[in-house]
Amino acid sequence: MVDSVKEIQTTCCYCGAGCQLLFTVDQKANQILDVHPVNGRTNAGKACLKGWYGWDYLNDPQILTKRLREPMIRKDGKKSPLKIVTWDEAINFVADNFKKIKEKWGPNSFLAAASARGPGNEAGYITQKFARAVIGTNNIDHCARICHAASVVGSMQTIGEGAMSLSIPEIEDCEIIFNIGYNAPVSHPIVARRIVRAKEKGAYIICADPRITETARIADKHLQLKGGTNVALVNAMAHVIISEDLLDHEFVKAHTKGFDEFWAIVKEDTPERSAEICGLTADDIRLAARKYASSKHSVITWGMGITQFSQGVETVKCCCSLAMLTGNFGHYACGTGPVRGQNNVQGTCDMGDLPNVYPGYQSVTDPAAQAKFEKAWGVKLDNKVGIQLTRIPEFVIHEKNPANRIHAYYITGEDPAQSDPDLEELRESLDEIDFVVCQDIFWNKTCLHADAILPSTSWGEHDGVYTSSDRGFQRIRKVLEPIGNILPDWEITCRIARAMGYPMPHYRNTEEIWNEVIDLSPKFTGATYEKLEKYVSIQWPCWDKGWTDKGTMFLHKDGYFATPDGIGILKTSPYHPPAEVESKDYPITLCTVREVGHYSVRTMTGNCRTLRNLEDEPGWVEISPEDARELGLKHEELVRISSKRGSVITRASITERVKKGAVYMTYQWWVGACNELTISILDPSSKTPEYKYCACKIEKLPDQKAAWAAVNKTLLDIRMNMHIDITRQGVSA
Amino acid sequence: MNSFVIANSSRCIGCRTCMIACVVAHEGKRIFEIDPDGYAFNPRLFMVKTVKLSAPVQCRHCENAACKQACTSGAINIGNGTVSINSKRCIGCKNCVVACPFGAIEIIKTVEINKDGYPRKIASKCDLCQGVAESPQCIRVCPTEALSLVTEDILIGNLRQKRIDSLNAWL
Ligand code: SF4
Numbered sequence: 001m002v003d004s005v006k007e008i009q010t011t012c013c014y015c016g017a018g019c020q021l022l023f024t025v026d027q028k029a030n031q032i033l034d035v036h037p038v039n040g041r042t043n044a045g046k047a048c049l050k051g052w053y054g055w056d057y058l059n060d061p062q063i064l065t066k067r068l069r070e071p072m073i074r075k076d077g078k079k080s081p082l083k084i085v086t087w088d089e090a091i092n093f094v095a096d097n098f099k100k101i102k103e104k105w106g107p108n109s110f111l112a113a114a115s116a117r118g119p120g121n122e123a124g125y126i127t128q129k130f131a132r133a134v135i136g137t138n139n140i141d142h143c144a145r146i147c148h149a150a151s152v153v154g155s156m157q158t159i160g161e162g163a164m165s166l167s168i169p170e171i172e173d174c175e176i177i178f179n180i181g182y183n184a185p186v187s188h189p190i191v192a193r194r195i196v197r198a199k200e201k202g203a204y205i206i207c208a209d210p211r212i213t214e215t216a217r218i219a220d221k222h223l224q225l226k227g228g229t230n231v232a233l234v235n236a237m238a239h240v241i242i243s244e245d246l247l248d249h250e251f252v253k254a255h256t257k258g259f260d261e262f263w264a265i266v267k268e269d270t271p272e273r274s275a276e277i278c279g280l281t282a283d284d285i286r287l288a289a290r291k292y293a294s295s296k297h298s299v300i301t302w303g304m305g306i307t308q309f310s311q312g313v314e315t316v317k318c319c320c321s322l323a324m325l326t327g328n329f330g331h332y333a334c335g336t337g338p339v340r341g342q343n344n345v346q347g348t349c350d351m352g353d354l355p356n357v358y359p360g361y362q363s364v365t366d367p368a369a370q371a372k373f374e375k376a377w378g379v380k381l382d383n384k385v386g387i388q389l390t391r392i393p394e395f396v397i398h399e400k401n402p403a404n405r406i407h408a409y410y411i412t413g414e415d416p417a418q419s420d421p422d423l424e425e426l427r428e429s430l431d432e433i434d435f436v437v438c439q440d441i442f443w444n445k446t447c448l449h450a451d452a453i454l455p456s457t458s459w460g461e462h463d464g465v466y467t468s469s470d471r472g473f474q475r476i477r478k479v480l481e482p483i484g485n486i487l488p489d490w491e492i493t494c495r496i497a498r499a500m501g502y503p504m505p506h507y508r509n510t511e512e513i514w515n516e517v518i519d520l521s522p523k524f525t526g527a528t529y530e531k532l533e534k535y536v537s538i539q540w541p542c543w544d545k546g547w548t549d550k551g552t553m554f555l556h557k558d559g560y561f562a563t564p565d566g567i568g569i570l571k572t573s574p575y576h577p578p579a580e581v582e583s584k585d586y587p588i589t590l591c592t593v594r595e596v597g598h599y600s601v602r603t604m605t606g607n608c609r610t611l612r613n614l615e616d617e618p619g620w621v622e623i624s625p626e627d628a629r630e631l632g633l634k635h636e637e638l639v640r641i642s643s644k645r646g647s648v649i650t651r652a653s654i655t656e657r658v659k660k661g662a663v664y665m666t667y668q669w670w671v672g673a674c675n676e677l678t679i680s681i682l683d684p685s686s687k688t689p690e691y692k693y694c695a696c697k698i699e700k701l702p703d704q705k706a707a708w709a710a711v712n713k714t715l716l717d718i719r720m721n722m723h724i725d726i727t728r729q730g731v732s733a
Numbered sequence: 734m735n736s737f738v739i740a741n742s743s744r745c746i747g748c749r750t751c752m753i754a755c756v757v758a759h760e761g762k763r764i765f766e767i768d769p770d771g772y773a774f775n776p777r778l779f780m781v782k783t784v785k786l787s788a789p790v791q792c793r794h795c796e797n798a799a800c801k802q803a804c805t806s807g808a809i810n811i812g813n814g815t816v817s818i819n820s821k822r823c824i825g826c827k828n829c830v831v832a833c834p835f836g837a838i839e840i841i842k843t844v845e846i847n848k849d850g851y852p853r854k855i856a857s858k859c860d861l862c863q864g865v866a867e868s869p870q871c872i873r874v875c876p877t878e879a880l881s882l883v884t885e886d887i888l889i890g891n892l893r894q895k896r897i898d899s900l901n902a903w904l
Contacts, residue, residue, distance in 0.1 A: 033762070046876045049750035053757070061769045185746035192746045193877045199743070214746045214787055596748050609764060610753045613774035656784045729770045 004028035009038060010477045013118055013459035014050040014599050016340035016469025017168065017190035019043035020536065021051055023460075023479045030481050032058065041537040042168040042468055048189035049597050049611065056608035058460050058480055064606035064670065065442045065722035068455035069484030078434075078451060087485065087495070094452050095499035097435045098135065101408045107136035107382070111406050113389050114142040114353035115413025115489065116345040117600065118441065119456070120464025120476055122513040123489035124344070124351035125359055127412055130493050131386075133377040134502040138364050138386030139406070142353045143414055144345050145390050146421075149688045150307035151338035152349060154316025158569050159324070160562030162361070163346060165335030165555040166299060167470040167539060172197040173333040176291055176298040179207045180319070181230060181305020181692075182339060185214035186596045188469070191339055195301075206288045208233060209305060210591070211622070211664065212657035221288060225278040227591050227662055228578040228693045230306045233285065234318040235572055236274035238266045240289035241325050247293075248327030255559035255568055256324045262570035269575070277575060293326045301337040308592075308692045310579055313685050318572035325570070330559040340469040342600060347467030350524070350540070351517065355386030360521025376520055378503070388687040390420065393680060396429040407434040412489055413456070415601040417445035421689040422645050422680040423673065439492060442603040443722040445670075455486040458604075462488045463510045465532065471552070472537040473527045527551070578693035579681040586643060586695035588627065588663055592674050595619070595666040602668040617731050618711045619669030620653040623698065626660040628652060631700050636733060638707040640699040641665070646676030649701070649711055663698065671714045708732060734885040735794035735814050736861060738778075738869050744879035747787040751871035751880060752776035758862050758870040775841040777859040778871055788879070789871070792816065792837040792859040800829035800838060800858075808856070815861050823855040830856060 004027045012019040020040030024033040035055050037047035060067045071090035072082040085093070101109055112135075114127040124142075131140035144152065152162030159165070171177065171194040184192035192215065199205055199218055207219035208230070216222040225233055241247060242263055252259060271282035271289075278285075292298050300323060306315040320336055328334040340346045352359040362369035365383055374381050387395060387406075395406045409430070420426045430436055430449035438450035441458040461482040465473050487495075490513060497504040507513050511529045518524045526542035526549040538551040561568040582589055597614045598605040605611045621641055623633070633639060635654045640647060641663070650665065650672030658664060665674035679694040701707040712730035719728060755776045757764055764772055778791035794816045801809040801816065808822035809829060818829075818838075830838045838858040845853040861882075862869045872880045881887075 032765070046878075047874075048748055048876050049753055049874075052750060052874055053753050056765050059765060063769050185748060189746055189748045189750075189876045196744050196746065196877050212784060217785065217787065218743055609769045610756060610774070612769075613756070614749055614753060655782075657782075 005033065008477050008479050010460070010479060011343070011466050011474040012047065012051040013343050013476070013604070014054055015188050015343055016346060017042050017188045018343070018466065018468025018472055018474050018537070019047045019051045019190055020474070021047060025479055032479065040474070041472060042470065043190050046190060046193060049614070050599060050605065053610045054599070054605055054608050055460060056610070057604045058458065061607055061609055062724045062726055063609070063612055063728065064719070065444060065603050066724050067442060067484070068440060068453060069486060071455060071485065072453040074451045082453065087487070090452060090454060091495045091499050094437055094454070095496050097451070098408055098496070099500055101435060102135060105403065105405070105407050108139060108386070109405060109407040110135045110137050110410070111139040111141070111387065111389065111392070111408070112410040113412060113414050113416070114140065114348050114351070116142050116144060116342045116348040117413050118459035119413055119489040120344060120462070120466055120510070121347045121351050121517065122464050122510040123412070123493070124348045124353050125513060125517045126490040126493045128352045128359070129377065130497055132373070132381055133379050134497045134500055134504070136379070136382055138355050138382055138384060140353055140386060141355055141389040142345070142348045143342065143419065144349055144354070145388050145687060146419060146689055148304070148307055148338055148340050148345060150312030151302070151316050153685055154313040155320055155336065155338065158317050158320040158571050159329070159336070159556060160564075160568075161555055162349065163555070164337045164339065164470045165329060166333065166337060167472070167553050168194060168468070170333045170554065171195060171299060171301070171337065172201060174198055174297045174299040175203055175295040177203055177205045178288070178292050178298065178300045179205065179215050179219070180234070180300065180302050181209065182301050182303035183209070183213045183215065183305070183593070184301070184303075184339065186594055187303055187341055188339055189596065204291055206291060210659060210662060221284065221291070223278075223280055223284055223288060224659065225280055227589055228309060229278040229575070230309065230315040231311050231318065231573065232269065232274040232277040232575040233280070234315060234322060235266045235269035235575065236271045236285045237289040237292065238262070238318060238322055238325065238572065239269050240271060240286050241293045241322070242266065244290070246290065247325050251327035251559055252325060255561065256570050257567050258570040262321060262572060265572055265574055292322065296327060296331070297333045298323070298326060298328045299334055299337055301339060303339055304341065305692065307338070307688055308690065310681055310684070310690045311573070311576065312688050314573040320568070321570045321572060324568045329556045329561075329568070330554075332554065335554060335556070344466040346469055346471065347465070350467050355388055358520070359517055360523045362521070373520065389416070390680070390682055390687045390689055392416070393425045393429045396432050397425070409433050409435070410437045410439070411446055412439040412493070413441070415440070415444040415446045415603065417449060418601040418670065418673065418675065419667075421675055421678040423675050424646055425680060439489060442607070444601060444603050448721060454492050455484065456489045456492060457482045457486050465510070465514060468537070471539040473524070473532060473540065474537045475529075475532050579690055580679050580694045582661070582695050586697050588661060588696050588698060590641070590643065590674070590677060590694050590696040591662060591664050591692045592667045592678060593664045595668050598666070598668040600668070602670065617669055617715055618648075618650045618672035619666050621650050621672075621698070622653045622655055622658050622664040624658050624660045625654055625656055627663070627698075628654040631698060633700055638701050638704055638711065640701055641677065641696055642699070643677035643679075643694055643696045645679070648672050648674070648676050649707060663696065670718050671711055734888070735796060735811070735816065736882055736884045737794045738791055738859065738861065738872060738880055739883055740788035741879045741881070742786045742788040744877045745788045746877055747780060747782055748876065749780050750874045750876060751778060751789055752780060754870040754874040758866045771844065773842060773844050775857055777857055779836070790835060790837060793835055794861070799832040799834065803828035803832035813863060815863055817860050817863065818856050818858060820855050825854045825856065827856070
């Protein structure tokens, strides 16, 4: 090998599976020569298409958007043109505006969104430290709000810890897998691999999903329930387990409370009653419950198919309760598996980028925690829980009193103008906020509404730590030298803090930040860089810095839960239907799903050559053959899909894998942007939007040529807005 | 005997990593450096999904290949353990496409432009990565190990086992 050619191992930037990848780079040419997966704790040497080919955006091929390379500000007020400025000028501009707003409207007029994507845990820590110590507010949140917040809230309230109780490799040794609202083959192929292997080892797989997903296809029992009826199903399963005496009495007695209240609710939910709601048979529900209760190695895996509902938290609570009722916690290969979507959404929760907790899940309302962080950061801190980012419209356009409004929004590594529900309402809110800062690696839709744009380094251009979905801290490493006038996220935030007069330390590297994190978070204290170097992956809790503490494979050992008294609480709620149901004008239900080769808002994967070759704009709407026949649709033809909130064009994918009356759209598309249609109704306690259910209608477009022209016009406009000045081919049938 | 790649549908998760691997193998690593519109994306295996099954389908490398017999321009050869298409000789007549019982051949648009100004279109199918990589790259990248290469030895080994099993069935 030439001297300048180096091999560097890092963690994939795309999902919570946390696969280990080996880069071969020519450091002199600053060029990637090869990427392939290597052996890691979760991936066993495998990776999916995003791991293999998803690094291409580092080459900035400018397909959908373009990398940001210079800081820019709107010097002459809102809506004035963006001007490229020096970092000093940009930092001072942001700091001055934040300061002015803080002085005029108080610290709680500010909200920061941390990034669960490229920046990593150290940047996440700095973002929340900025909100709390520099601004003085707990208004700090991140995109877990729009995906797995319900899992965190629901699990915290029952078993005291909002993460996967087991580790990814354990899944393959489970005997029963109850997979509900989770499409692993699409969201985490490397977790799907464990499910496939479990099946080969003889596991019985129950899959509750309204579609025939790949997991449903290989399941022993597919419960093809109607969308939005999860609570009815899990309550009825609990009913069967209790009424047929399939309980683990010892476990329930020794480790749980709340049984009578729990039974009082599920008593009503007989399999017969729920069968009717869910569109299943009572026998199938009984079978699923009996199977689930038949083993001490049963796991429940779930994803956004249960959390993105207004009853998300309730479903999570009941899932945790099912595991408690059957004694499925505290030993190898059992428990609950809320598998986190984005690469570092677990980490961003770990770092306290949530309105209610400091790093390490220490409550902001706990005076002892408050005192500890006040001492560490040298300021007085607020003990009120902050507001969640999905409430931006509520605290901006729907708030009459300016004194109660959000006036400054600091967005790092997120694109709410693509990812949040009801985009029209969101855009209106962004324009209404006095000062919006967008700190990102790409031009994105939110940048168009920002008063300052701060360009940061991406995954592959900086060091740090991510947390995989199963609580595993793993290193990410710098592979390429960043090009342009860009800085790591943590450094940008530290500079703003100092410009505002806060004595933020001059960290020299991410390890110095990490040391501050672990010293303040008992659960993470043992996970030093040194140990991460040696062990590659350390699952929290890891309490001790000594070499013998290698972390924790599964939580709640021997049934001792992470609740204050160590006892789990059985909880659930009665079923209620989703907020917006089908009507005469909007007769079909819309559920948002995802595309395996694309990630999040698609700024990254949309700029990877081969991933966009595989799937491109304007995306798809999956529709049943019956519905397609009624509308006279052909496979792959363009259709118009509308809800009360908006209307977009996309392609019809006619498939027998979905049932009549329900359609499914992947949320990654910019032309066929399904969040123009979704509803911003929220789960009352987790504030997660009901992405999985709203009413829509589909129309045939008789003039397909004109429709394709319209799609390409929209795409052209998007590329222009994203400052791509190279002519690119359009899309076609 | 010719070898072939086959997919196990109960392991396949429909992710199509194999399809990209196929294109990257045949285009070479330059694919990540050139103009994104400067190459053609033509995987030589095809993901098929029905209600019950998901799996990529590709050339079986038949011993008495119907495609070879149907080819009007002598572009299809058998040798070196594979059935291969000589793209230079292919005139795009589509006889092979019609003849193939597996649907494993398709006509693709290349980035080459004919003298008449139209893009050159030719038949394309799996070549087991001969001449482009050490082994079929679809097999290498599959996250669930759903794909495997069936060689003569493996096939014969399987036959032997099946025969033993059928005898044992009498016990
Ligand atoms: S996206 Fe997830 S499953 Fe795919 S390679 Fe990356 S970490 Fe692994």
